[in-house]
Amino acid sequence: LEPQPGHEIARRLELRGSHAWAVVLKPPDTAVPALDAFEDELEVYLGGRVRTVDASQLSMADLREQLQSPPDDVIVLTGLDDFDEDSWTALDINRDGMERQGTLVLWLSSEGALGLCRHAPNLRSFIGGSIFHLGPDGGIMTEQERQRRLADLAAHYKLDNEQVIRLAEARTLPPDPEFVEWLVLLGRGDLL
Amino acid sequence: MKRLNPTAPPWDAIEAGLVVDDLHGSLYQNLAARAELEPGSQQLLAGGVGSGKTTELLLAVKWLHTHGNIPVYVDVAAFADLSQPSSGAVLAAFGVRLAEVSRMVFEDISSSEHLTILERTEHAVQQFAYGTWIPTPSAPLKIPAPSKGCRVGGKLPRAIPVLDRGFPEVREPLQALLKALRDVSLDVVALFDGLDRLLDPGTFWATVEADFAALRELEVSVLAVAPITVSFEVGRTIPDQFDRVHHLVPLIAEPEAGGKLRSVLERRGATDLLQSPAADLTCSASGGVLRDLVSLARDAGEEAYVSGAERIGQKHAEKAVRQLGTGYLRGLGPEEIRALSQLDRTGSFDLHSVVNVGLLATRRVLEYSHTGFRVHPALLPLIREGEAHIA
Numbered sequence: 002l003e004p005q006p007g008h009e010i011a012r013r014l015e016l017r018g019s020h021a022w023a024v025v026l027k028p029p030d031t032a033v034p035a036l037d038a039f040e041d042e043l044e045v046y047l048g049g050r051v052r053t054v055d056a057s058q059l060s061m062a063d064l065r066e067q068l069q070s071p072p073d074d075v076i077v078l079t080g081l082d083d084f085d086e087d088s089w090t091a092l093d094i095n096r097d098g099m100e101r102q103g104t105l106v107l108w109l110s111s112e113g114a115l116g117l118c119r120h121a122p123n124l125r126s127f128i129g130g131s132i133f134h135l136g137p138d139g140g141i142m143t144e145q146e147r148q149r150r151l152a153d154l155a156a157h158y159k160l161d162n163e164q165v166i167r168l169a170e171a172r173t174l175p176p177d178p179e180f181v182e183w184l185v186l187l188g189r190g191d192l193l
Numbered sequence: 194m195k196r197l198n199p200t201a202p203p204w205d206a207i208e209a210g211l212v213v214d215d216l217h218g219s220l221y222q223n224l225a226a227r228a229e230l231e232p233g234s235q236q237l238l239a240g241g242v243g244s245g246k247t248t249e250l251l252l253a254v255k256w257l258h259t260h261g262n263i264p265v266y267v268d269v270a271a272f273a274d275l276s277q278p279s280s281g282a283v284l285a286a287f288g289v290r291l292a293e294v295s296r297m298v299f300e301d302i303s304s305s306e307h308l309t310i311l312e313r314t315e316h317a318v319q320q321f322a323y324g325t326w327i328p329t330p331s332a333p334l335k336i337p338a339p340s341k342g343c344r345v346g347g348k349l350p351r352a353i354p355v356l357d358r359g360f361p362e363v364r365e366p367l368q369a370l371l372k373a374l375r376d377v378s379l380d381v382v383a384l385f386d387g388l389d390r391l392l393d394p395g396t397f398w399a400t401v402e403a404d405f406a407a408l409r410e411l412e413v414s415v416l417a418v419a420p421i422t423v424s425f426e427v428g429r430t431i432p433d434q435f436d437r438v439h440h441l442v443p444l445i446a447e448p449e450a451g452g453k454l455r456s457v458l459e460r461r462g463a464t465d466l467l468q469s470p471a472a473d474l475t476c477s478a479s480g481g482v483l484r485d486l487v488s489l490a491r492d493a494g495e496e497a498y499v500s501g502a503e504r505i506g507q508k509h510a511e512k513a514v515r516q517l518g519t520g521y522l523r524g525l526g527p528e529e530i531r532a533l534s535q536l537d538r539t540g541s542f543d544l545h546s547v548v549n550v551g552l553l554a555t556r557r558v559l560e561y562s563h564t565g566f567r568v569h570p571a572l573l574p575l576i577r578e579g580e581a582h583i584a
Binding site for chain 1: 194195198199200201202242243268270271274275276386387390391392484485488489491492494495498499501513516517518519520521523524525554555556
């Protein structure tokens with residue numbers, strides 16, 4: 002699998018809307034900074050706070066409760082890499098308790114993903130081909146990607162770049178994460 | 194693109210008109226009609242992961258509702274932690290959900306006598322399920338399906354009662370409530386989802402046998418999903434108590450399968466986006482597994498979007514197929530890869546082998562009949578590439 006930058010994975014998840022599932026394979030050496038940077042990308046593209054839930058010490062009942070409280074935010078589920086066969090099987094049987102409206106990202110090492118694919122067929126079925134290898138250069142967009150994203154935002158909000166800048170200067174721009182992203186992409190983070 | 198969501202709740206997809214309801218003939222109607230006509234009958238719907246069992250069950254719920262029954266749909270895996278010993282959980286979840294649905298019925302007909310029976314039953318089943326009495330709020334749903342356990346009160350502990358001690362406690366209250374419903378001409382059919390997560394047949398039977406026997410005693414018809422392994426368990430036959438076991442095979446086995454798979458894509462608007470060869474590849478590479486079909490179409494669409502293409506072409510579909518195949522390949526050991534190669538080369542697939550049953554349960558191998566097996570078509574090219582590399 003080719004590594005993909007974090008913003009591209011986030012864009013895919015944004016396209017999916019609700020009930021989205023994915024596995025993101027973390028880069029082997031820089032797990033913590035990579036997780037922070039990836040969650041920043043998710044916040045920008047999906048809007049709202051991203052919650053990190055560490056499953057390593059949670060009982061199944063507690064994990065289910067955390068995933069449903071609330072059920073509609075974005076969650077990155079960590080702490081699964083040391084799961085043995087029994088733990089994956091238990092998680093697999095309880096897949097229904099993990100279903101939620103908000104996006105669910107399983108943050109795994111390659112070894113962790115092997116465990117999931119080997120012992121959790123119900124989870125794997127939900128994930129399908131959505132196993133993304135996060136590239137180490139996660140946050141950098143090419144110029145072409147920047148222009149495409151700006152065009153997407155303009156089409157969605159029916160505004161152009163100059164209008165957005167004028168609204169920001171007049172302090173009348175809504176505080177949505179997409180407008181924050183828009184200004185950053187225009188190099189006008191000073192207006193935030 | 195949002196209509197191509199393989200993980201959206203099936204009930205939402207049905208309500209949004211995204212489901213083709215005759216994919217498996219009139220299976221859901223047959224199941225529902227038999228449940229209606231033969232109170233106390235028990236039917237299993239077995240099949241692989243992602244084959245559409247939940248959708249068939251929910252279509253049966255709708256059919257039963259429109260035919261004047263009370264379908265009590267219970268996703269047992271959402272009510273209880275089935276990874277723990279769970280005899281009694283099925284009955285407990287049924288009781289809780291039946292009380293919830295009955296409240297809607299009795300509030301509509303304003304019968305104080307019936308409400309008294311209901312409250313007594315609510316108390317008994319809550320005790321049975323949770324060990325404590327949790328006052329039930331007004332029923333949260335206007336339609337009798339589907340409900341997740343967590344909707345009742347919000348934070349219920351898991352239900353793991355033990356039938357040996359528990360059933361007598363709830364038998365009489367449940368009987369009284371069912372009689373009250375029958376008095377107003379409403380028959381109850383229990384539909385159990387989530388039990389197919391129990392891939393080990395021994396665990397599946399241990400979880401359901403005593404509970405289903407209790408439901409038969411209560412003359413409640415049962416429709417329940419079951420794991421694919423139940424159909425292929427060597428050395429054990431399915432107990433006689435089940436009047437019918439239907440196996441939901443992948444669609445490709447049927448002559449008109451290509452058209453049916455395409456109709457799934459059409460219903461979700463995918464054929465407007467997919468060029469014809471890409472749609473053909475998506476259908477064939479899915480192997481007839483419905484969730485894989487929708488996943489592949491969505492993933493191909495994402496590939497096209499990310500690469501800035503206007504329509505979804507062959508190369509986007511190919512990339513999506515390879516991604517899915519890689520997911521199936523991941524986690525396979527040498528023994529499993531040998532078994533897949535052998536199936537590909539010789540067509541031979543021995544169900545006495547634990548490895549082979551595992552391949553079936555994890556969908557690396559698809560069953561098109563009781564004797565016709567194939568490697569999942571998204572995985573097959575990767576297995577062949579591996580063989581060529583070794584050669």
